[in-house]
Amino acid sequence: MKSVVCAAPGRLELAERSRPGAPAPGRATVEIRHVGICGTDYHIYEGKHPFLDYPRVIGHELSGIVSAVGPGVTLGIGTPVVVNPYISCGQCVACRQGKPNCCTRIQVLGVHADGGMCECIEVPAGNLYPAGRLSLRDAAMVEFLAIGAHAVRRSQPRPGARALVTGIGPIGLGTAIFARIAGLDVSLIDASSERLAFAHERLGFGSTFPAGPSAHEEVMRATAGDGFDVVFDATGNAEAIGAGFGLVAHGGTYVLVSVVKNEIVFSDPEFHKREMSLIGSRNATRVDFEHVVASIEAGLIPTDALATHTTTLERVIEDLPLWAHAKSGLIKAIVALP
Template sequence: MKALVCRKPGKLIFEDRPAPGRPGAGWALVSISHIGICGTDYHIFEGKHPYLAYPRVMGHELSGTVTAIGEGVAIELGERVVVNPYFACGKCIACRHDKPNCCVSIEVLGVHRDGGMCEELLVPVANLYPVAGLSLVDAAAVEFLAIGAHAVRRSRLAAGRNTLVIGAGPIGLGTALFARIAGQAVTVMDVSRERLDFAEGQLGFPVIDGASLSPVDLVRERTDGDCFDLVFDATGNKASIQAAFSYVAHGGALTMVSVIKDEISFSDPEFHKREMLLIGSRNALGVDFDHVMAAMHDGAVPVAKLITHHTTLEDSPHDIARWAHQKSGLIKAVIVI
């Protein structure tokens, strides 16, 4: 089969690989249809991902069709599915507490093990969710939207709160959309005027220009001096994450959606006087995938506006390398098999 392999940072190879073979008990073979290109994939290409060994077949935002099944599999041949790319051990403390998304031994497709930028993939049937009427191109957006939906659910603050999402990339916009679906009053911050224009003009969010000389003054002005009850950082940028602490209201919370290699620091007195919560959010759970698909069915997620670019598997080495550095007009790109 054909596969896209990142041999090392900066080197993508389109090559032939052996087909996966027949699925064993509890597994299914999926013919991959569409692959969303994630910030994680760009980070892998650029050598910035903290959990990766090369070479690697990237790709974890996946939709496809079941073409073969192993014993004991309760799914039909021909079923169109979304792939949950998080493979958990089922035994560790996180799994025992129903948090397989942060399993001690988690293996994420396209990160810890080879992913779906290929023609076929073996997947445990427990990681497959029927698309239930969604198109396969829309289904490829479910996983990245589930990251935001999970972060919102992790935040645990009530509806009606003033919420700031920092970062108007796909994960940030997904977080903003699901915060709004949860009834929060959402503002989006970014340093890119183009992305702010998209968030405001296409998605209807009020925005704050993070490239201004004093964004914290804009935050205070927008909130009558209170700052935001809930702040999400989805930038993957150390300086942004550290600055986000100052945007949180007293009694509020900061949820860190992105992951970086660096250590971060913050003022302990400022943290304590706010009695603020600092929340990590990693991956997503099945309930988040279900929530996203239900919201998409209800028309609450404008997927067609979010998917701005398409490519093929054959053209993806060139396009991924280009889009890693040229992001003008790009929100979400999808590989079509």
């Protein structure tokens, strides 16, 4: 079968790999139909991912059709599914507490193990969720949206509270959308005027701020100096994460959606006087995936606006390197398989 392999940093190949055999007990085979391209895929191509061995079949934002099931699997053949790419061990301290998204031995498809930018993949059946009434294109967007949905749920949102999302790439936009669905009063800040215009004109967010030297004063002035009840960071930038502490209101919450390799340094007196809650948010769980599916079905997610680019398995080895650098107009690129 055809598979897109990142053979080494800067080198993508369309390779032939063996199709999976008959699925083992508790597992299922999925014919892949759409694959979303994520920032992780760009980082793998650029050689910036810290947890990856080459060569690797990339791709973890997946939808498809169940084509075979192993013993003990009740999911029907022919079922359209969303693939949860976070393969957990089921036994560690996190898994025992119902948090497989932060399993101590997690294997993420396309990162720790070969992913789904290929014609067919075998995965644990428990990682497959029925796509319901979603198109398979929209089903391939569920995973990245679930990350934002999980972050919002982690914040324990209070309807009417003021929220700020810093960094509005796809993850930040998903976070903003689900913060709005939760009833929060959402503002956005980003260095890209194009992204801010997109969020305002296409997604209907009214309060936006350009990042820059005067951003802190402008954002705080908009809240009469109070700051925001909850701040979500999706910048992937250590300096921006540090600056975000000063935007949280007294008694507020700071949710770190993005992750950086750097150490994050903040003022302990400022942190304590606010009695601030600092929360990490990693990946997503089944309840978040299901919330996204239900929200798309209810017409609450503008998927047509988010899906800006499309390609094929054959063309992606040329398109992905281009999109890694030329991001103007790009929100979510999706690989479509026949």
